[in-house]
Amino acid sequence: MLKHLHIQNYALIDSIDLSLSDGLSVITGETGAGKSILLGAISLLMGARSDGKSLFNPAKKCIIEGTFSVAPYPHMQQIFEEEGIDFEEPCLIRREINPQGKSRTFVNDSPVNIDSLKKIGQELVDIHSQQDTWWLANADFTLELVDSFAQNQEVKTAYQSAFRAYSQAIKNLHSLQKKAAEGTQGLDFLQFQFQELVDAKLEINEYESLRSHVEKGQNAELIHERLAQLANLMSSTDMSTVEQMRAALQQANALSKYGEDYASWKNRLESIWLETKDLANEIEREAENFQSDPNELAQSQQRLDLLNRLLQKYQVREISDLIALRDSIDAQISGHANVDEALALAEKEVASRLKIAENQAAKLQTSRQVVYDIITQKLAESLHALGIPNATLAWEIREQELQLSGIDKVQLLFSANKGLAPKPFRQIASGGEMSRLMLSIKHLLAEKRAMPTLILDEIDTGVSGEIAIKIGQMLTQMSRSHQIIAITHLPQIAAAGAHHWFVYKDHAGEKTVSSLRELSGEDRVDEIAKMIGGSKGYLELKENVRKLIHANHD
Known part of the structure; x- marks a missing residue:
């Protein structure tokens, strides 16, 4: 209101x-x-x-x-x-x-x-x-009038739910039919992609390891030279880092008896000296053992090139994305393999949903048939009272394919004059007659449902x-x-x-x-x-x- x-x-x-x-x-x-x-x-x-x-x-x-x-x-x-x-x-x-x-x-x-x-x-x-009487010829409004008077909302809701389920079953069937229509060419392409990714034997952490190995191999001479220099600085000369740390530790040990701070320095230097000596040993071993195998480097480079080509081809950034794509393609291939079975099931589902929808549509149609004559009778009585004594109304009812509104295609026909068969409104009704008919319909609807604020111009x-x-x-x-x-x-x-x-x-x-x-x-x-x-x-x-x-x- x-x-x-x-x-x-x-x-x-x-x-x-x-x-x-x-x-x-x-x-x-x-x-x-x-x-x-x-x-x-x-x-x-x-x-x-x-x-x-x-x-x-x-x-x-x-x-x-x-x-x-x-x-x-x-x-x-x-x-x-x-x-x-x-x-x-x-x-x-x-x-x-x-x-x-x-x-x-x-x-x-x-x-x-x-x-x-x-x-x-x-x-x-x-x-x-x-002037606003277009709705009198609108099929949706006419059915709304019938359904409101029939008070069949429960039946209508049940039908519309069944119709939507039937429509969804048809969509699912069409989707499967489209997949089947793609034929073996699409399947062959998927199988090719899947085999290419399977043959690649993808591993999630492999890429970074390969890239590091190749980078070392490509810079082997420089790395070997730097390792030798580092080993020399750490432990191979009289003034190496290890020797300097050992000399410092001796001095700190001599000072430690003169105070707790000095003793603390001695302990810290001892820890550093041990760690430095251990690190120096590792560097020396790496400098002695470091070598690069050209054949192994070539194999790693080929493997890295393969992975880069696959990443670029399938437009992804990580090996994990390639693995996910491989698994997705595998699922699609399985779907193709089962498409005939899925089609058969989808066709059965459509037939089942159609039968349910048709049964519900028949119930909706029956609920409407009960009130057609009552509506025309009440509208005629109302129009007689409003000065159209010879008003007659009739229904033009045809069946149509299943729609959200049902299987009924309905039109309300009208005649204001004796001896003239009822026809669609726009063909015969005057402005005053249309106004009174509209008022009669609104009056009829007001008996059956909560209406919004009605403004009559x-x-x-x-x-x-x-x-x-x-x-x-x-x-x-x-x-x-x-x-x-x-x-x-x-x-x-x-x-x-x-x-x-x-x-x-x-x-x-x-x-x-x-x-x-x-x-x-x-x-x-x-x-x-x-x-x-x-x-x-x-x-x-x-x-x-x-x-x-x-x-x-x-």
């Missing part, structure tokens, strides 16, 4: 605040006063396209903000979760449009895109105008007198369980409203603005009387208006 609407800097509106209640609210005003502007602002809040041309002051941004009660619609919580938005009561939707035409949208202070706004908006507000076009009173009564009945906002030119419908808002142009300032005020008491009586008799002849009509208002609210 729309509880509050704030519009700022939009079209002829400088700033308007509209607090709404449940029940039936009517909006009246002279042509051009701004009723359609009000509707346009709400449409923007629901995700309509925006631009900077509609700003009242082109230098400032436009703000449209709506506060909605979402407590009556717990099913919406899933939509909010899917969009990553907190589900809060009330729900605040805010849309801002800057002078360049760019817009930002927030739902409960979370930024959202237009698709998310539309998804949420269509659950909160249902806007219909006399001049659906009373083409009617008057007693029929207008009937429409007012129907709206009043619907508003007992749903919030209805009706934009109207008819006094009979204006009198039916529990709340009455008046839109007018204010010329007091430098720029004409559209303003809005709520009418009650004698102000409301005056406005409805003026709708009947004009500004000059309304006074003598006021008593009749009081009776009309009273009759609607007994």
